[in-house]
Amino acid sequence: MQSLPTNYRALVIGSSGAIGSAMVAHLRADPRCGELVGLGRSSTPRLDLEDESTIAAAAAALRASGPWHLVVVATGMLHGPGQMPEKRLAQLRCDDMLRSFAINAVGPAAVLTHFTPLLAREERSLFAVLSAKVGSIGDNRLGGWYSYRAAKAALNMIVKTASIELARTHPRTVLAALHPGTVDSRLSAPFHAAHGKRPASQAAADLLAVLDKLDPAESGSFHAYDGERLPW
Numbered sequence: 001m002q003s004l005p006t007n008y009r010a011l012v013i014g015s016s017g018a019i020g021s022a023m024v025a026h027l028r029a030d031p032r033c034g035e036l037v038g039l040g041r042s043s044t045p046r047l048d049l050e051d052e053s054t055i056a057a058a059a060a061a062l063r064a065s066g067p068w069h070l071v072v073v074a075t076g077m078l079h080g081p082g083q084m085p086e087k088r089l090a091q092l093r094c095d096d097m098l099r100s101f102a103i104n105a106v107g108p109a110a111v112l113t114h115f116t117p118l119l120a121r122e123e124r125s126l127f128a129v130l131s132a133k134v135g136s137i138g139d140n141r142l143g144g145w146y147s148y149r150a151a152k153a154a155l156n157m158i159v160k161t162a163s164i165e166l167a168r169t170h171p172r173t174v175l176a177a178l179h180p181g182t183v184d185s186r187l188s189a190p191f192h193a194a195h196g197k198r199p200a201s202q203a204a205a206d207l208l209a210v211l212d213k214l215d216p217a218e219s220g221s222f223h224a225y226d227g228e229r230l231p232w
């Protein structure tokens, strides 16, 4: 990450996932990265997006080793036990929708609450949250996937709103929602991609390159892995 200071400190939340673990591998190979921590439900400290106390405790445990220059939230959920994306309104189940919101929107909002105070203020810092193009209201042409689409749209609004607040205290910080493309992972496994699935390693490299180039004036924007600015 050329735009960050030498020996920058990086945190990847969701480091057990396909894209999260590929991010960790890329950052580990970057000689400019001085410290790298991966967090998730199996890490120490443990971070579970459905339990805010673990998010607060993980942030508290990492505060002293900061400030942090790069935070990537690479978590997300599209399907789970007994839960698949809806094709029709008749398939919508409120409990499933609430779980999708908990993992895809509320949990990342709590991560923003507890981890933005750990960001570097005097130096450039980057905070990226993995969203999805299907969360774009402007781009929705196919319908379906109510819970995931709506939760990612809510996530996008949380990112945009937080960027406005953060610009006041952290003028050198960029906060961005990113779409990784269709990527080979547990999340995408049940679905056939019309144009194939890209390897997570490629997606991670592309996303880090997009982030590296973003200017603070672009904080609060929604970008695809190829740098394209996406409509909300």
Ligand SMILES: NC(=O)c1ccc[n+]([C@@H]2O[C@H](COP(=O)([O-])OP(=O)(O)OC[C@H]3O[C@@H](n4cnc5c(N)ncnc54)[C@H](OP(=O)(O)O)[C@@H]3O)[C@@H](O)[C@H]2O)c1
Pocket (backbone or CB within 6 Å): 014, 015, 016, 017, 018, 019, 020, 040, 041, 042, 047, 048, 049, 050, 074, 075, 076, 077, 103, 130, 131, 132, 133, 179, 180, 181, 182, 183, 184, 185, 186, 187, 188
């Ligand atoms: N793959 C695609 O084609 C695609 C397309 C568009 C957007 N995205 C987005 O990209 C992001 C990464 O997806 P991926 O493809 O890498 O999926 P993945 O391999 O399934 O990884 C999902 C990650 O989220 C974590 N997670 C889920 N629930 C959690 C919870 N309650 N607390 C903490 N961590 C939790 C998982 O941790 P565990 O290991 O503990 O389950 C895992 O680390 C997601 O936001 C997804 O919506 C992916």
